[in-house]
Amino acid sequence: MTPPAPGCSAPRRDAVVAAARESIAKGSKSFAAASKLFDPTTRERAWLLYAWCRACDDIADGQEHGHDASVVADPAAALARIRTLTDRALAGEWTGEMPFDALRIVAQETRMPHRFAHDLIEGFALDAKGWFPRSESDLMQYCYHVAGAVGCMMAVVMGVDPQDDATLDRACDLGLAFQLANIARDIEADDRIGRCYLPMDWMVEMDIPPGQHMKPPFRARLTVMARWLGEFAQAHEESARHGTPALGFRSAWAVLAAAGIYGGIAREVVARGNHGWDHRASTSKAQKLGWIARAFAQSAMRRRLYPPEPRPATLWTRPR
Template sequence: MTPDRAALVAAARTSIAKGSKSFAAASTLFAPDVRERAWLLYAWCRRCDDLVDGQDHGHDRVIVHDARERVAQVRAMSEAALRGEPTGDPAFDALGVVAAETRLPARYVHDLIDGFQLDADDWMPRSEDDLYRYCYHVAGAVGCMMAIVMGVPPEDEAVLDRACDLGLAFQLANIARDIEEDDRVARCYLPMEWLVEMDIPPGQHMKPPFRDRLVVLARRLATRAAAHEASARVGATALSFRSAWAVLAAAGIYGDIARTVAARGRHAWDHRVTTGKAAKLGWIAKAAAQAARRGAIPEGPRGQELWTRPR
């Protein structure tokens, strides 16, 4: 039986409301057709992440012992959805709808699932390049998919690079914010080379004697996130007003996470960093003005110092 699109949209709207207040707020700024597709794509991403990580809408994560089997399940159901086959799971059926409506290249779906595979294999980065490759797989690829949902042609690689930058910025902020949460489930996304540079023994980075050194690395992540956020903002010039408004609002709302982690220093992990309602509304207002002036943003070439996604 062909899934009912309206029912899938309703389920996706519930998913984003539970899973991310920041993205839910930014998504309301999209035009209705883009908004629905963004919700549908989010629902699939959220469901995959929850299945692999043993969590509920990004919360209450636990250590899972069959992660590889879960990734295989995600891969099989996603492939079925891309073929247009009903899967019996609204989130995967949502992917099928988005792919059919937007000419979404399957490679981005595969790239994201490969990121889940890295986690299932207990992979950890050795170098900064490793860190960026991971960020691409779990977030940069989503940025590319979101750009296509917003109407960017799949062959426009320059704009997709900017969209990828926003995903990288979000993930770098996530990693900085979640260092303590990740440590609780035996994960660490700080490159081994960074830990060696700071003379932090493996697995000891959350211990009090190393807190000041950890702050240096968290601020490094925030600086990298800011550079990619700035690059992503240039990409807003290629979008419609409402899409640019949503993207610029999300960039500001999520960018505040990295900025707050950096500002809190050694207290960054005492309580989970979030962006409050007033700050979200402030960014929505600022983003409207920024989107209206997006034609004045100097386009220029993308910074050569920025990490570039694989082709």
């Protein structure tokens, strides 16, 4: 699809917000539930940012609202489209495409650093060239690009100073935790489209031949690697919680709810053991409500529950 020529007329903000709200409702029930806890302004900006992220992911993966990923016929063309429309939006142009106009709005309203958007696109670039991780460090670098950078952008949406690296590191941690949970949940789905985010070092350690990790003889070993992903996710989730005292009550409530809801996905995969991929792991409506209630109490007590302390030196740290 050829992007429209520059000079598109400005859309109504409320129309873009309405479309962004529909995008998050279709794309992620977990994030949609957590977003309702924000104050109205932050909520709308979170929807706008989500709409852009969702559209980029859908273009890159040949899917719709995060579902039914397929092999993209021309990954380079898809990536070029993402870059072109994103650059135009960040330059202050109206693109005529709702998700990218949503990015234009939220970037200008929050003075969001453009580097985070570019960092996210680099994650799609890795996928476009058929990249796979050789080491844990490679895995974490990828997780930063596709999710940690989004955590940093969301922190700015919630009012965090773009120069506050300590809080941005904690926000990045939550994005890393979410992506590690995604990888654990989607091992089978990724395998179907020829992708694997399990580090080659792990495969060698577990004596699994390349491309064979979903075969029945290796299921018990795959379960071990899923547990490692879950442990990494848990460590980064716990670190992220210590960033919530820097947020207002409602933003902290939303973040803590999302941490619990999404963290539950990785925990469910691990708990299922060899049956972790029989059907897609998710959290029920009752579980979401439970996490929202717990997060309310956690947000009220966040300064006592998550006091200032150095971020664990053992955790992977985002690039500056």
